[in-house]
Amino acid sequence: MTDIDTDERTIVIHDADGFAGMRAAGRLAAEVLDMLVPHVRPGVSTLALDQLAYEYVVSHGGVSATIFYRGYAHALCTSINHVICHGIPNAKPLQAGDIMNIDVTVVLDGWHGDTSRMYLVGDPPLKARRLVDVTYECLLIGIEQAKPGNTVGDIGAAIQKHAEKHRYSVVRDFCGHGLGRRFHMAPNIVHAGRPGEGPELRPGMFFTIEPMLNLGRPDAKILDDGWTAVTRDRSLSAQFEHSIGITETGHEIFTASPAGLSHPPYAI
Numbered sequence: 001m002t003d004i005d006t007d008e009r010t011i012v013i014h015d016a017d018g019f020a021g022m023r024a025a026g027r028l029a030a031e032v033l034d035m036l037v038p039h040v041r042p043g044v045s046t047l048a049l050d051q052l053a054y055e056y057v058v059s060h061g062g063v064s065a066t067i068f069y070r071g072y073a074h075a076l077c078t079s080i081n082h083v084i085c086h087g088i089p090n091a092k093p094l095q096a097g098d099i100m101n102i103d104v105t106v107v108l109d110g111w112h113g114d115t116s117r118m119y120l121v122g123d124p125p126l127k128a129r130r131l132v133d134v135t136y137e138c139l140l141i142g143i144e145q146a147k148p149g150n151t152v153g154d155i156g157a158a159i160q161k162h163a164e165k166h167r168y169s170v171v172r173d174f175c176g177h178g179l180g181r182r183f184h185m186a187p188n189i190v191h192a193g194r195p196g197e198g199p200e201l202r203p204g205m206f207f208t209i210e211p212m213l214n215l216g217r218p219d220a221k222i223l224d225d226g227w228t229a230v231t232r233d234r235s236l237s238a239q240f241e242h243s244i245g246i247t248e249t250g251h252e253i254f255t256a257s258p259a260g261l262s263h264p265p266y267a268i
Contacts, residue, residue, distance in 0.1 A: 011178065011186045013204035018111075018180060019245055019252065022206055025113030026243050026254025028062050029106045033117050034259040037266045040119040042096040046078035049102070050089035057106050065105035065112055065183050072227065077103040077116075084212050084220050084229040084237040085174055096122030099132060101239045105183065112179045114208050115255035116241040120264045128236055131215055134166045135238040136263045138211040142191065146201060146209065146244055146251040152187055153197030159211045160192035169218035171237070174229065176208040179243060203248050210241030 014022075032053050039049055054075040057064055064075040079087035079101040080094070087101075094100070103116035118132045138159045145154040163170050176189030187199045191211040216235025223230060231237050240263075243254045256262070 011199060011205060012180055013202060014180055014206055014245070015204065018204070018206070021109060021111035022113070022180065022243065022245060022254045023252075025062075025106060025108040025111040026115065026256075027113070027258060028057065028060055028108050029104050029113030029115045029243075030255045030257050031060070032056050032104045032106065033102060033115060034257055034261050036102060037119075037261055040100065040102075040121060041094070042122050043093045045091050045093050046076070046080075046087075046089040046100075047091050049078065050074045050076045053104055057104075062106040062108045065107045065114075069183065075104065077101075079103070079228075079237070079239070081236055082231045082234045084171055084214070084231060085239060086227040086229050088225060088227055094121045097124050097128075098122070099124050099128045099236065099238065103239075103241065110181050112181070112183050112243075113255060114179055114183075114241065114243050116210065116239055117262075118238050118240060118264055119266075127215065130166075131168065131213060131236055131238045132264060134163065134168060135211060135213045136240050138162050138191070138213060139209060139240040139242065142209045142211060143242065143244060143251060143253065146246060148201055148203055148246060148248065148250075150201050151196055151198045152189055152201070153193040154195050155209060156190045156193030156198075157195045163211070163213050168213040168215065171212035171214060171218050171220055173220040174212060176210045176241070178205070178207045180206045201246050203246050205246045206243065208241055208243050210239060212237060212239040
């Protein structure tokens with residue numbers, strides 16, 4: 001889950017115990033997304049997927065971070081087609097040709113694991129699949145910039161450059177965020193910007209990188225439910241997210257897929 005309302009006053013630097021805690025929480029979150037792969041198919045509701053995720057998290061000793069968060073009532077955010085983020089699970093069945101982001105955040109022993117991936121429902125059009133591919137590329141390109149001495153701006157600039165090279169727009173209304181024992185904290189990771197700007201990256205910093213790309217314009221609006229963010233022009237949107245930590249020599253991805261299911265189409 002992404003949230004621009006973070007506390008920017010303090011960037012927490014974590015120690016080895018923090019890395020161990022985030023490693024375990026991140027793995028559990030990634031396992032949820034792995035588990036859901038065979039269940040994402042036409043005719044299945046996002047509410048059913050949400051129940052599967054909730055049961056998996058609880059059975060593995062975790063807690064859903066999003067249930068009761070600011071009144072939210074689900075273990076997942078399920079964002080379909082022109083929904084940018086924070087889509088609410090419901091009973092409507094998935095349709096062949098949909099693309100969907102599933103976002104999950106778990107708490108395990110006090111540490112937060114936050115991650116999301118895109119899923120293809122049936123065989124979406126080529127333009128949708130290409131948007132998904134480039135969004136994943138943007139995630140990896142952003143993560144490449146996550147190393148000591150670089151800045152938050154280096155991450156955003158690299159993502160923006162790659163997205164715009166392919167004629168996609170980058171959503172600015174939502175951003176990545178610091179996390180650890182808190183769900184949202186400093187620094188904010190905006191997925192566009194200028195190299196060299198923003199806080200310098202230092203070992204022990206934990207945050208998410210979660211670029212959101214639109215097929216059309218970058219503008220977003222929030223629906224009346226107070227959560228669902230959609231593209232104003234109803235163009236398709238895609239997102240991927242990892243939680244990472246800055247190390248002495250680079251970064252560690254806490255939410256890498258244990259099953260190797262990092263990018264669709266997923267082998268079942």
